[in-house]
Amino acid sequence: MNLLIILALNIFALSVRADDTSPLKSERPPEFNRPIFFQTLENELKIKKFGLSYNLDSSKGQKLVLGSQTIDGDSFTARLENNELNLKWNKVLIAGGEISIINKFGEELWKIKTSENGSLQFKDWNDSKAPRWKDHERFRFCLRSEKDQGHVSLCSQWYGIETADASRKLLLVPTTVTPQVIIQSEQKKGHGFEDVEIGKPVHFFARLANDATYEFVSTPAPLEVKDMIATEKPGSVMLTGGGLKPLAESAQELPQIEYGKTTRLLGFERTIAEPPRLWQVELSGKEPTLDMPGVQGGLFTHALEIQNPPQPQDRIYVSSRALIDTYSDKDEVTYANSLGELKKWEFPAERKFSNNTVTLDIPADKIPHKAYLEPYRGAPREASLRLTEVLTTEGSYALLGEGHFAWWFNDVLGSQNYYLSKQRWGLTTRYFASMTDLPTNTAGKVRLQSLEADLRYRFSPGLWGRDETVGAFAAYDNLTIGELTAPMMGAGLFWARSMPRSIDSWLNGISFLNHPKWFSLDLVNYFSSLDSQYSLGQNYALNANIKMMSSPGFFWEGGLGVKKNSFDRSSDGASVTLTTFFISIGVGLDF
Numbered sequence: 146m147n148l149l150i151i152l153a154l155n156i157f158a159l160s161v162r163a164d165d166t167s168p169l170k171s172e173r174p175p176e177f178n179r180p181i182f183f184q185t186l187e188n189e190l191k192i193k194k195f196g197l198s199y200n201l202d203s204s205k206g207q208k209l210v211l212g213s214q215t216i217d218g219d220s221f222t223a224r225l226e227n228n229e230l231n232l233k234w235n236k237v238l239i240a241g242g243e244i245s246i247i248n249k250f251g252e253e254l255w256k257i258k259t260s261e262n263g264s265l266q267f268k269d270w271n272d273s274k275a276p277r278w279k280d281h282e283r284f285r286f287c288l289r290s291e292k293d294q295g296h297v298s299l300c301s302q303w304y305g306i307e308t309a310d311a312s313r314k315l316l317l318v319p320t321t322v323t324p325q326v327i328i329q330s331e332q333k334k335g336h337g338f339e340d341v342e343i344g345k346p347v348h349f350f351a352r353l354a355n356d357a358t359y360e361f362v363s364t365p366a367p368l369e370v371k372d373m374i375a376t377e378k379p380g381s382v383m384l385t386g387g388g389l390k391p392l393a394e395s396a397q398e399l400p401q402i403e404y405g406k407t408t409r410l411l412g413f414e415r416t417i418a419e420p421p422r423l424w425q426v427e428l429s430g431k432e433p434t435l436d437m438p439g440v441q442g443g444l445f446t447h448a449l450e451i452q453n454p455p456q457p458q459d460r461i462y463v464s465s466r467a468l469i470d471t472y473s474d475k476d477e478v479t480y481a482n483s484l485g486e487l488k489k490w491e492f493p494a495e496r497k498f499s500n501n502t503v504t505l506d507i508p509a510d511k512i513p514h515k516a517y518l519e520p521y522r523g524a525p526r527e528a529s530l531r532l533t534e535v536l537t538t539e540g541s542y543a544l545l546g547e548g549h550f551a552w553w554f555n556d557v558l559g560s561q562n563y564y565l566s567k568q569r570w571g572l573t574t575r576y577f578a579s580m581t582d583l584p585t586n587t588a589g590k591v592r593l594q595s596l597e598a599d600l601r602y603r604f605s606p607g608l609w610g611r612d613e614t615v616g617a618f619a620a621y622d623n624l625t626i627g628e629l630t631a632p633m634m635g636a637g638l639f640w641a642r643s644m645p646r647s648i649d650s651w652l653n654g655i656s657f658l659n660h661p662k663w664f665s666l667d668l669v670n671y672f673s674s675l676d677s678q679y680s681l682g683q684n685y686a687l688n689a690n691i692k693m694m695s696s697p698g699f700f701w702e703g704g705l706g707v708k709k710n711s712f713d714r715s716s717d718g719a720s721v722t723l724t725t726f727f728i729s730i731g732v733g734l735d736f
């Protein structure tokens with residue numbers, strides 16, 4: 146009987162679990178690991194105050210508390226040990242620049258450039274650049290950095306040097322002065338909060354009781370918050386932003402593109418569509434503060450108020466392979482929510498040649514949040530006219546006129562297939578004709594005319610003119626040289642990318658070339674005649690082209706290359722062989 150009762154209870158429990166229709170949380174597909182940022186709304190993040198938060202009174206002028214930083218006698222120190230000068234400074238206040246030794250008369254006794262690691266060692270006293278201090282002379286060390294019309298300066302307490310038996314001693318010289326804080330040339334009381342305006346330069350100067358000083362002239366920059374989300378730690382949020390990195394020790398820069406050593410050594414970093422530099426910092430409490438540098442340095446404090454931040458379970462993710470940028474005025478992307486459900490997000494991209502901000506409402510426990518994307522809409526089509534100078538192997542010149550058209554497809558019939566459709570395919574055509582006769586090896590002086598068409602496939606998807614790729618194409622050429630016309634098919638490879646940084650930086654030194662540049666290289670070989678009357682010899686072309694975008698939608702271009710054509714007609718034995726080197730210039734439109 147007991148056994149029957151136990152069996153009945155087990156069956157009942159199984160039936161209850163089978164009838165339970167409550168939603169079960171499933172795992173997010175592993176490829177959906179790219180988080181989508183949340184917009185920071187005013188009811189979630191407020192900047193209550195922005196400016197200079199300072200306190201010189203709490204220590205009777207021995208210390209200045211500026212934001213979260215403390216400036217005191219240890220902010221810039223000097224030691225002379227084993228005949229080596231060791232300097233250390235607070236690199237949050239000033240990263241690096243030029244260090245000077247200045248005596249009490251304001252004379253500069255030494256100057257040396259330093260890195261941004263917060264320290265400097267010097268021991269080559271026989272060098273002509275060694276300090277020119279004198280025994281028992283009073284001086285101090287000052288570190289100064291300059292940028293644009295601003296600067297930051299940190300000066301130590303006063304020191305003196307004693308020389309005995311070929312050895313040197315660096316001694317601190319006690320000094321007492323009246324501490325002061327000066328903001329915008331106006332002396333302030335010893336503590337307070339001074340509001341400042343974004344974009345308006347601020348002059349701050351503080352002198353401690355030991356005569357150490359900190360000064361900056363800098364322009365406050367806006368706080369660029371890209372994302373905010375609560376962390377697993379109660380009362381803590383993770384803030385992600387762009388632009389200048391916060392001065393908090395916990396602030397970290399987020400890597401955007403991991404360039405290899407060879408790429409960095411050759412200077413082959415990309416120069417178009419560079420991802421923005423982002424940072425992350427963790428803040429605690431409902432009313433935290435965040436210290437930020439100005440454009441030229443210094444320190445400004447944001448007093449924040451945080452309420453109802455998005456929670457980790459509110460985050461949505463897209464695939465690591467998802468393509469956000471688009472050629473179309475409407476596009477879509479698939480995302481996964483915290484339950485592992487895959488959903489389609491259709492969004493508009495109305496503005497061409499710029500980023501579009503699109504949002505998606507995300508329901509949450511307390512208030513809804515807005516996830517957002519910033520898709521760039523590029524131009525799928527380009528057309529250009531070119532003028533080409535041709536040099537034959539016989540040393541003769543000729544002039545050609547060219548027309549070029551290309552169309553890249555956002556997808557094929559609306560398919561979002563990553564490998565077969567999405568931003569993979571393009572069609573290019575080119576027509577050119579000689580304006581003057583060309584000498585050939587076998588047919589004398591002739592006219593040249595060609596109509597080319599290529600169907601192209603990118604090995605890595607993306608936008609033409611922005612995203613690097615290697616690809617392949619099927620090629621058609623209907624070539625007329627003199628009285629012979631040979632239609633032919635072939636195949637080729639292409640490589641396209643933004644101009645490498647090392648080359649681009651050099652070209653940008655010329656003012657009219659200081660524009661974004663797109664480089665492409667084509668290699669094609671024609672191996673099949675489409676007319677049985679013609680048999681082909683060697684028919685190939687190698688072409689390099691640079692497209693310089695002087696404004697959205699308009700570009701200049703230049704190219705050079707080599708082309709060889711050889712074929713004969715079986716009906717009468719007529720043949721032609723022509724090898725040319727060419728250079729071209731042109732103008733065009735993206736649309």
